[in-house]
Amino acid sequence: MSFLSIKTPDNSSNFQVRYNKAESVGILTTPNGDTYFILDSGDYWYDMIQTSTPKIMKCSCKNDLFSAQFEYIKRTDHDDFKSVKLHFYCTKCSKEKTFKVDIKYSPTIQLFNEPLKLCMKPFLKYKLNHYNCFWDIGNEAVIKYVDYMCNTLKLYAICWFWDSNEKESIRKVDYFDCNKLTDLLSDATFYKSVFLEIHFTAEKLPINDFIETHDNIGVYLKHDFWRYQEIITLRKGAYMLYKGVWCEANTIKSCNEYILNDDIVQKSQKFNELTLSLKKWLTENFDTTRSENCFDIKLDPTDPTYTKLGSLKLP
Numbered sequence: 439m440s441f442l443s444i445k446t447p448d449n450s451s452n453f454q455v456r457y458n459k460a461e462s463v464g465i466l467t468t469p470n471g472d473t474y475f476i477l478d479s480g481d482y483w484y485d486m487i488q489t490s491t492p493k494i495m496k497c498s499c500k501n502d503l504f505s506a507q508f509e510y511i512k513r514t515d516h517d518d519f520k521s522v523k524l525h526f527y528c529t530k531c532s533k534e535k536t537f538k539v540d541i542k543y544s545p546t547i548q549l550f551n552e553p554l555k556l557c558m559k560p561f562l563k564y565k566l567n568h569y570n571c572f573w574d575i576g577n578e579a580v581i582k583y584v585d586y587m588c589n590t591l592k593l594y595a596i597c598w599f600w601d602s603n604e605k606e607s608i609r610k611v612d613y614f615d616c617n618k619l620t621d622l623l624s625d626a627t628f629y630k631s632v633f634l635e636i637h638f639t640a641e642k643l644p645i646n647d648f649i650e651t652h653d654n655i656g657v658y659l660k661h662d663f664w665r666y667q668e669i670i671t672l673r674k675g676a677y678m679l680y681k682g683v684w685c686e687a688n689t690i691k692s693c694n695e696y697i698l699n700d701d702i703v704q705k706s707q708k709f710n711e712l713t714l715s716l717k718k719w720l721t722e723n724f725d726t727t728r729s730e731n732c733f734d735i736k737l738d739p740t741d742p743t744y745t746k747l748g749s750l751k752l753p
């Protein structure tokens with residue numbers, strides 16, 4: 439393992455710390471006000487602060503200034519780091535606070551070569567729509583959603599999918615019209631095991647623009663390409679128990695603005711209207727009691743549908 443004593447390019451080594459332990463994301467601010475992302479926090483910080491910003495960390499002695507040392511722990515089989523321990527020491531009483539960041543990708547050397555990244559505007563707000571949806575594993579909700587997106591909002595659907603039960607299953611991506619997509623989703627056996635993302639767009643965009651790479655088991659799309667395009671994306675999620683019924687924890691994401699080089703870029707008014715229409719439709723058709731950004735199937739125990747849904751077994 440290796441230790442790095444954390445210093446900025448102008449040799450500041452004392453920081454105010456804002457850190458979210460659950461997300462492993464945080465920033466350091468020097469006494470003269472320069473702010474730096476910790477490790478790769480820049481990839482996640484802005485999404486996180488749209489809902490909540492971590493408070494300035496305080497020592498039990500009430501001081502809020504810390505020095506920092508990062509401890510890099512290597513994997514046993516190769517040179518990548520499997521985790522980084524962040525050690526913060528109170529500049530008044532020397533008491534330590536430690537956080538562990540697990541790293542699940544490769545290569546990782548840049549986290550050692552550049553442990554901090556300058557952040558010009560740490561508190562930029564942009565319009566992100568991130569919805570959580572507990573939907574039935576019997577696929578009725580997703581079919582209703584596809585019908586609304588294709589037939590009412592008149593959007594094109596790009597579908598990226600593969601059968602997650604099959605080893606070496608080919609990852610495919612293509613435009614699907616509403617009927618073809620509904621047929622695919624109506625195959626209940628296939629639907630239960632499919633990995634699925636559906637990207638809806640008002641313009642027929644070239645799919646090649648979103649492909650990161652091809653290999654012998656198919657196509658990988660670029661990470662979060664929907665951010666920079668006028669796209670509303672749905673990702674089929676894991677199975678979870680909700681009110682005693684197995685559901686899929688799906689997510690729907692889009693943004694009306696995005697951050698590029700520390701500035702906010704606006705998407706079109708037309709796209710803004712599409713996202714507003716979708717939110718209105720979701721609010722009218724789903725249960726929002728968990729939060730205003732949660733659109734769950736309505737589970738009323740007196741409704742015969744509840745019994746039908748409750749009888750759906752986890753595949």
Ligand SMILES: [Zn+2]
Pocket residue numbers: 497498499500501528529530531532533
């Ligand atoms: Zn202290």
